[in-house]
Structure formats: C-alpha cells, structure tokens
Amino acid sequence: xxxxxxxxxxxxxxxxxxxxxxxxxxxxxxxxxxxxxxxxxxxxxxxxxxxxxxxxxxxxxxxxxxxxxxxxxxxxxxxxxxxxxxxxxxxxxxxxxxxxxxxxxxxxxxx
Amino acid sequence: xxxxxxxxxxxxxxxxxxxxxxxxxxxxxxxxxxxxxxxxxxxxxxxxxxxxxxxxxxxxxxxxxxxxxxxxxxxxxxxxxxxxxxxxxxxxxxxxxxxxxxxxxxxxxxxxxx
Numbered sequence: 001x002x003x004x005x006x007x008x009x010x011x012x013x014x015x016x017x018x019x020x021x022x023x024x025x026x027x028x029x030x031x032x033x034x035x036x037x038x039x040x041x042x043x044x045x046x047x048x049x050x051x052x053x054x055x056x057x058x059x060x061x062x063x064x065x066x067x068x069x070x071x072x073x074x075x076x077x078x079x080x081x082x083x084x085x086x087x088x089x090x091x092x093x094x095x096x097x098x099x100x101x102x103x104x105x106x107x108x109x110x111x
Numbered sequence: 112x113x114x115x116x117x118x119x120x121x122x123x124x125x126x127x128x129x130x131x132x133x134x135x136x137x138x139x140x141x142x143x144x145x146x147x148x149x150x151x152x153x154x155x156x157x158x159x160x161x162x163x164x165x166x167x168x169x170x171x172x173x174x175x176x177x178x179x180x181x182x183x184x185x186x187x188x189x190x191x192x193x194x195x196x197x198x199x200x201x202x203x204x205x206x207x208x209x210x211x212x213x214x215x216x217x218x219x220x221x222x223x224x225x
Contacts, residue, residue, distance in 0.1 A: 032212070034212050041218075042216075042218060043115070043202050043204065043216025043217050043218055043219055044154065044202075044204075044214075044216050045216070046212070046213045046214060046215070049212055049213075085153075087153055091212070093212070095142075095208050095209060095211045096166070096167075096211075097211075098156045098159075098167070099154075099156065099212070099214065100156070101152075101153025101154050101155070102153055103151065103152055103153055104153055
C-alpha cells in the first residue's frame, strides 16, 4: 500500500480557505486518494475521494497533481466546526482493500 | 437517528475481566468493520464482516478478541482477560459492499482497563 505524508498540524482563520496537503509519491495506478476527518470525540467521517481528476462535493474539493504524487483537500470557507483531524488515505478501489490510516493533520480553525 | 450506534459509550474494567461491546450498523449496510484507536493515532483495522461472514482479521486481533455478527445485523466484539494495553477507543463502521471506501462510523466505545 502506498504511504501518505501529512503535516502534523495546521491553523486556518475562520472564513478563509483551508488547504490540507498530502504527499503520496509511491501511489500506484489503481490507487485512489480518500479523505476522512474526525471531529473530537466522534468517529471519522468520509469527505471525498478521487483518482486523477479534481473532485468537488458539498463538503470540499480535492485537487490531485498531474503526476498523482500529491493532493490537496480544500475547505473553501472554513468554520469553527471544521476543526478536526484530517486523514489522507491511499488504497485501491476494490471492495476488499482496507483503509490504512496514518496520524492525519490536526486542523485548527481560529476565529 | 439512522446512523451507526455503539454501546456502551464508556467501559471501565479491571485487568483480567471480560468485556463485550455492541455495534448496530446502518440497516441496509452489508459490511461492518471494527477498528481500534489510541490517542493521537488513526484507527487500526481489526476485522470486518460481509453480512454474517467474518472475512478478514488483522494480525492485531489476538486470540483474546472475538467478534460476531450472528444474523448479519448487529455485531459484538468481546475481549477476554483484558490487559491494560487493551485500553483504547473501539470504533465500529458500516458500508455498502460496493462503496467500502465510504464507511460510516459510530461514536465509539472507550475502554479503560485498570
């Protein structure tokens, strides 16, 4: 499984865009990039995933570089409720592959 | 509330005692997962079920751990002869088989072994 590298922590001002980077330089062709977040005292929550094209949903946007070696999760207008640990996970799409979690990035949104 | 529920939310037990946790997944989800999470770390996969069949167990799951999903609905995770190293948050998640990347997590059961 490809390994991911994320910063340990980041700050962002409320109302600004939060850009969370993830490095996955050993990603292989059949591996997707998935993002989850975990708000304090809650279970993780799925956010978004992508293969090579940029993706957007109601929660966030995912930008994957052309060489697929890194990606950025963008929260366009961060609120205090976006304070959480954000996990970047790389795995194949198939049903029997497990999610392998790192330590994630602790994102703190400041008023 | 139709999300994943877990019971109890907190459990304090003495070393050597047995404990059992319950997870009720989202009703139409055929996949159910158990994870363990310690402070400052991401969840660690323990095991998962497809309906009532247990399809994979992590090497982390020692012989003291057993999980069941008897009718393909709720699941239980039992830890026998608990050790202090078992203290952690135990998370349950569920998903559809064709969307296993989109797992819905419960709030977890925090186990403290004294």
